[in-house]
Amino acid sequence: MDDWSDFNYDMLVLIAKRFNLIEDYLNFASVCKSWRCAATKENFNTNLARVPWLMLAEEEGNSSRQLVSPYNGMIMKKKIPKASGKRCMETMGWLVTVGKDEVDGSGRVLVCDIESNQTQVVAQLARGYNYGNESYIVESLGTLFIVVREGLMLRYITDDIERIPLTLTQDDIFDDLDGELTYGTTNIDVFEVDLVSGKLTQTKELGDTAFFIGHNASRSVQPCQFPGIKPNHIYFTDDYWESYLVFEEGGGLDMGVFNLADGTILPFPHYKGVSLSLVCPPT
Numbered sequence: 001m002d003d004w005s006d007f008n009y010d011m012l013v014l015i016a017k018r019f020n021l022i023e024d025y026l027n028f029a030s031v032c033k034s035w036r037c038a039a040t041k042e043n044f045n046t047n048l049a050r051v052p053w054l055m056l057a058e059e060e061g062n063s064s065r066q067l068v069s070p071y072n073g074m075i076m077k078k079k080i081p082k083a084s085g086k087r088c089m090e091t092m093g094w095l096v097t098v099g100k101d102e103v104d105g106s107g108r109v110l111v112c113d114i115e116s117n118q119t120q121v122v123a124q125l126a127r128g129y130n131y132g133n134e135s136y137i138v139e140s141l142g143t144l145f146i147v148v149r150e151g152l153m154l155r156y157i158t159d160d161i162e163r164i165p166l167t168l169t170q171d172d173i174f175d176d177l178d179g180e181l182t183y184g185t186t187n188i189d190v191f192e193v194d195l196v197s198g199k200l201t202q203t204k205e206l207g208d209t210a211f212f213i214g215h216n217a218s219r220s221v222q223p224c225q226f227p228g229i230k231p232n233h234i235y236f237t238d239d240y241w242e243s244y245l246v247f248e249e250g251g252g253l254d255m256g257v258f259n260l261a262d263g264t265i266l267p268f269p270h271y272k273g274v275s276l277s278l279v280c281p282p283t
Helices: 009-016 022-029 033-038
Strands: 064-068 075-079 087-091 094-098 108-113 118-124 133-140 143-150 187-193 200-203 210-213 219-221 233-236 256-259
Touching: 009 022, 009 033, 022 033, 133 210, 143 210, 187 233
Parallel strands: 133 219, 210 233
Antiparallel strands: 064 075, 087 094, 108 118, 133 143, 143 187, 187 200, 210 219, 233 256
């Protein structure tokens, strides 16, 4: 065929439905007018598995959010008015906004019977894991995991590498503190949950799986489906809500990628900037 713009419309739709990256879909739509007509919202196949994007913190007075692709660094800007002034979480492709007065974190796994409104504890982390840590529930290929993130509390700087460019709020509770303060993830432990026995088994091997955690719904993906995403790694965003009260600039600095095998932490891919907020950090 001499002119690609003369492709049959039905064939273009079949091609469009095979893209699992939104950036590729947008590139497809930009080729010419006839291709753009096939790249409609209805023709974007929402059933394909997709890697999560990083949603940056809300900019003051702006209802739009910037979204960064961890695959290639592409940035999209979307208007999300109902997320303004709210904390945001993602679940099954939906964006959920949550009031500031709601985040339990006690390390319990509960089953809720919606009809009877009854709950039952089926597993519980040891008490030592609750202090200064944050816990998450992640489902992966039919298996349930508890992820425990350590280091989410204020601590004194012991090394220059821990120094962060934040300003303590002018509050009497900090008058007696002698030294600079910091916070941030130092380690992540993963436990597999046996829902029958309630037993928790620690593991350092996720196989061909990567976890995404933070102040949002936690989820797992299979990196074999997404070039650039590393297996057996945990991608995390800031989840220390006390920083909104402690630092004038708010929270958002604690983001990165944790290697579960050796415990090393790398910067979040394709984004090395600073994104801070008093209400909702990057999600």
